Amino acid sequence: MTHFYRTYLMPIGYVVLAYFIALGVFYIVLYVSAALEMRQYLREVRAEKYREILSSEIAPSISMLVPAHNEELSIQESVRALLTLAYAQLEIVVVDDGSTDATLSVLETTFDLVAIHPIFDQKLTTKPVHAIYRSQQFPNLIVVSKSKGGKADSLNAGLNIASSELVCAIDADTILDPDGLRRLVRPFIRSEEVVAAGATIRVANGCTVMKGRLASERGPHRALAGIQAVEYLRAFLFGRPGWNRLGGNLLISGAFGLFRRQSLLDTNGYVKTVGEDMELVVRLRRHGYETDQPAKIEFVPDPVAWTETPTSFRELGRQRERWQRGFTDVLWRHRKVLLNRRYGVLGLVVFPAFVLFEWMAPIVETLGLVFVTVGLILGQVSALFAILFFSLACGLGILLSMLALMLEELSFRRYGRARDRALLVVWAVLENLGYRQLTVWWRLRGVASYLRRKKSWGKMTRKGFNPADEADASFGDAHSPIVRAADKPVVATVGSSADTIPAPRATKSLQKVH
Amino acid sequence: MSALTLVIVMLIAITSAIAAVLITVAVSSAIQARRDRLEPSLGDFREAIVTALSGDDSEAKDTLTHLGRLSKRYVVNVMLDVAPSVTGTSRSVLVSLAEQIGVLRQARRGVRSRRWSTRLYSARVLTAFGVESDELSTLVTDRSPDVRAQAAAWCAATPTPLAIEHLISLLNDADGRCRFAAQDALIRIGLPGSQALVDALETSDGEVTMRILKVASAMGDERFYGRASALTANPSPDIRALAIPVLARTGNAQAGPTLVALLDDESSSVALAAAAGLAKLAFWPGAADVEPLLSNPSWDLRKQAGLTLLALGAPGSVLLRATAQGDGPAAEMAIQTLQLQTLSIEAEAA
Numbered sequence A: 001m002t003h004f005y006r007t008y009l010m011p012i013g014y015v016v017l018a019y020f021i022a023l024g025v026f027y028i029v030l031y032v033s034a035a036l037e038m039r040q041y042l043r044e045v046r047a048e049k050y051r052e053i054l055s056s057e058i059a060p061s062i063s064m065l066v067p068a069h070n071e072e073l074s075i076q077e078s079v080r081a082l083l084t085l086a087y088a089q090l091e092i093v094v095v096d097d098g099s100t101d102a103t104l105s106v107l108e109t110t111f112d113l114v115a116i117h118p119i120f121d122q123k124l125t126t127k128p129v130h131a132i133y134r135s136q137q138f139p140n141l142i143v144v145s146k147s148k149g150g151k152a153d154s155l156n157a158g159l160n161i162a163s164s165e166l167v168c169a170i171d172a173d174t175i176l177d178p179d180g181l182r183r184l185v186r187p188f189i190r191s192e193e194v195v196a197a198g199a200t201i202r203v204a205n206g207c208t209v210m211k212g213r214l215a216s217e218r219g220p221h222r223a224l225a226g227i228q229a230v231e232y233l234r235a236f237l238f239g240r241p242g243w244n245r246l247g248g249n250l251l252i253s254g255a256f257g258l259f260r261r262q263s264l265l266d267t268n269g270y271v272k273t274v275g276e277d278m279e280l281v282v283r284l285r286r287h288g289y290e291t292d293q294p295a296k297i298e299f300v301p302d303p304v305a306w307t308e309t310p311t312s313f314r315e316l317g318r319q320r321e322r323w324q325r326g327f328t329d330v331l332w333r334h335r336k337v338l339l340n341r342r343y344g345v346l347g348l349v350v351f352p353a354f355v356l357f358e359w360m361a362p363i364v365e366t367l368g369l370v371f372v373t374v375g376l377i378l379g380q381v382s383a384l385f386a387i388l389f390f391s392l393a394c395g396l397g398i399l400l401s402m403l404a405l406m407l408e409e410l411s412f413r414r415y416g417r418a419r420d421r422a423l424l425v426v427w428a429v430l431e432n433l434g435y436r437q438l439t440v441w442w443r444l445r446g447v448a449s450y451l452r453r454k455k456s457w458g459k460m461t462r463k464g465f466n467p468a469d470e471a472d473a474s475f476g477d478a479h480s481p482i483v484r485a486a487d488k489p490v491v492a493t494v495g496s497s498a499d500t501i502p503a504p505r506a507t508k509s510l511q512k513v514h
Numbered sequence B: 001m002s003a004l005t006l007v008i009v010m011l012i013a014i015t016s017a018i019a020a021v022l023i024t025v026a027v028s029s030a031i032q033a034r035r036d037r038l039e040p041s042l043g044d045f046r047e048a049i050v051t052a053l054s055g056d057d058s059e060a061k062d063t064l065t066h067l068g069r070l071s072k073r074y075v076v077n078v079m080l081d082v083a084p085s086v087t088g089t090s091r092s093v094l095v096s097l098a099e100q101i102g103v104l105r106q107a108r109r110g111v112r113s114r115r116w117s118t119r120l121y122s123a124r125v126l127t128a129f130g131v132e133s134d135e136l137s138t139l140v141t142d143r144s145p146d147v148r149a150q151a152a153a154w155c156a157a158t159p160t161p162l163a164i165e166h167l168i169s170l171l172n173d174a175d176g177r178c179r180f181a182a183q184d185a186l187i188r189i190g191l192p193g194s195q196a197l198v199d200a201l202e203t204s205d206g207e208v209t210m211r212i213l214k215v216a217s218a219m220g221d222e223r224f225y226g227r228a229s230a231l232t233a234n235p236s237p238d239i240r241a242l243a244i245p246v247l248a249r250t251g252n253a254q255a256g257p258t259l260v261a262l263l264d265d266e267s268s269s270v271a272l273a274a275a276a277g278l279a280k281l282a283f284w285p286g287a288a289d290v291e292p293l294l295s296n297p298s299w300d301l302r303k304q305a306g307l308t309l310l311a312l313g314a315p316g317s318v319l320l321r322a323t324a325q326g327d328g329p330a331a332e333m334a335i336q337t338l339q340l341q342t343l344s345i346e347a348e349a350a
Helices: A002-045 A051-055 A075-083 A103-111 A150-161 A180-184 A186-190 A223-246 A261-266 A276-291 A313-333 A341-359 A361-378 A383-410 A418-451 B003-038 B042-054 B057-069 B072-085 B088-100 B103-110 B116-129 B136-140 B145-157 B161-170 B176-189 B191-203 B206-219 B222-231 B237-250 B255-262 B268-281 B284-295 B299-311 B314-324 B329-349
Strands: A062-068 A090-097 A113-116 A129-135 A141-146 A166-170 A194-203 A208-210 A213-216 A256-260 A296-307 A491-493 A500-502
Touching (some): A002 A223, A002 A296, A002 A341, A002 A361, A002 A383, A002 B003, A090 A103, A090 A150, A103 A141, A150 A166, A180 A186, A186 A194, A186 A296, A186 B176, A223 A296, A223 A313, A223 A418, A256 A261, A276 A296, A276 A313, A276 A341, A313 A341, A341 A361, A361 A383, A361 A418, A383 B003, B072 B088, B103 B116, B116 B145, B136 B145, B136 B161, B145 B161, B161 B176, B161 B191, B176 B206, B206 B222, B237 B255, B237 B268, B255 B284, B268 B284, B284 B299, B284 B329, B299 B314, B299 B329, B314 B329
Parallel strands (some): A062 A090, A062 A166, A090 A141
Antiparallel strands (some): A129 A141
16 A cells, blocks of 8 residues: 555655646746736826716727526616616617516516617527517617527627627626726727727625615625635736736636627627636637737726625535536637647647646645545655645635735725725635635536536526515615615515515526636 | 655745735735825815815815825825816816915926826826926827827817827827827817818828728818818728718718719728718608618618618608518518617607
């Protein structure tokens, strides 16, 4: 047994250690890159009020695509929030993807919809469209009713009907900063080579939401949401800006991204897959290299979209498993890019780094754990070494999170209260004691389920930002109570009876944090 | 070095780094907390400034005293928020306040800084207050595209002939931000910039001509008619297509027949623009010339033809109904267009 350990496991141990060092170096490079990017960005936007873009006649027009499936609890609030976004040439296309609940009727009654028969060219094939409506109150609001075909199909239906130069894909339950679009449109004005731009996603659990807008930005006070808030900060203040400078991003969150409509049409829109947002970005970049038309993907750290994250381990596990499955699928679909000189920095730097440091991370971490555990059992590894090795792994994790928190502190400071920020430090430490190991397990399960060709989305339940009994509140209702998202269970009264039903419902939301 | 030693060294390095980061976060947080305690909320302070601007001199003096106690960065931030929303006397008072507390002096110095970020920030401050400065000419040719773009916005705030000249030169800038800012500024300046743009159209070519035409199409000045009309014969279909909305926007009586002639252009984008232009002009004598486009192979052109006929009123509707009786793509488009009309009438009635 000892011979087996020394012959086979010992080399693995050294590989794990080498990987660990390489990972550390990689993260240092990424962090420096992110810090430089953030510094430059903050200097660029200092004292910038974006007034020119707001009222410009030549600013690019934007169509917001909002796929919705069984979103009766939140759709009214979400659409109202979108209608208040400060952008001059804005069209909102809500695509009801065969909802079996009252999503469509809520929209019809709230926004005074009338059926229209717009002439549109079905450039992308989608499930049949049953009807198209326009709001009589808000002429820039269009609602599409179609057979169920999934998120990608809904986005493609929206793309067919949208008429603007740029399209913005968001989830129905996402809350955007009021001036988010003005900030996100800047890269498109800067260069015609930019085909997509992504924004920061933050955790809304704990924030106060009023009339579809964030009334106060608070950090989550519960451990699970708090740890996810740290993860999101790490991904969006550290990872994405870092990649922006190192060779471009591979990922724009499906919760909030802006794309050139023609580029999406040229690449056949969204593909039905678990990770369609990442797949789309990789395809856009590939298309750029293959047709010799530069296709830049930009990340803007400032515009923020707020989203509710899972509040139970069960949901979180399903979400992470799905992300990893989608991630694996995208890497496999586009495996031709890997180390291929034709794809320049994408093939030689970005793609290999994602495979090595993102996709392989849970596998190597598990190998390290096996190596140390077996070594301990066989007496080949001292307890001191095992403890130090574990501390090292945790320490690196904590350091990365702390660096992200430092970037937040020195840049945007969106969580205004000192107590909230102090709590984030606590979550950053706690993350490494159990949570991180769990995510490794979920990610491994994601890879395994991909290998078993499991393609379902699973279900994600959300508490919603708004209780259902407020669904009829008018747009200008000044008495609408303030609701703290996800801090209390939500009930909906059914008819005149006193029956209550649990508010959680299935949604199809997919954001990525790598 | 053994594996254990390596791990210990790495652990020490990581722990030190965590401690350093924590100290930075704590110090920064403490500094910010102190600032927050000393400074009123932005909303309250903004309100105080607005009240002072609408009041008498004594209130302005009180505000000035108050401003002197706060950090300049904070004060400038509030003033930049307020400045674009006030005009007339209030604006003069605000500019005077900014001058007295040294904000404008610092900005004038800042535009000569060696750091691009300082030049940019200073130019933003001067733009917000609409202050004229000799430094503008230098900033228009600055090496930083952000600064050049800001200089363009500044030109819009101070539309002198020289500023307009600078803006026209920025239409040929290599950076998209600068071109956008220049186009936007020229549109905001409006009629005072028209003659310079007409003159520039005489000498420009290619991309610059296209950018000027985009600006002109948003202005609708009769002075563009002659040059735009000449450009409808330009060899480039892109230029021809962009000259058409300019013609249509002028509302000149001669524009209708010119656009009708362009319906037969070899480029479908030009024909499409001509059809859209006829709709804008409501040139109903052109309806019969638009009708054949309903059977054009280009879907976009068929759609525009249908919409144009709808916009031309009774003559267009008659032609649409006649086409709808037949079959093929033309009839299909005509039916869809007529349904659009019916639904919009129903919606209005509802």
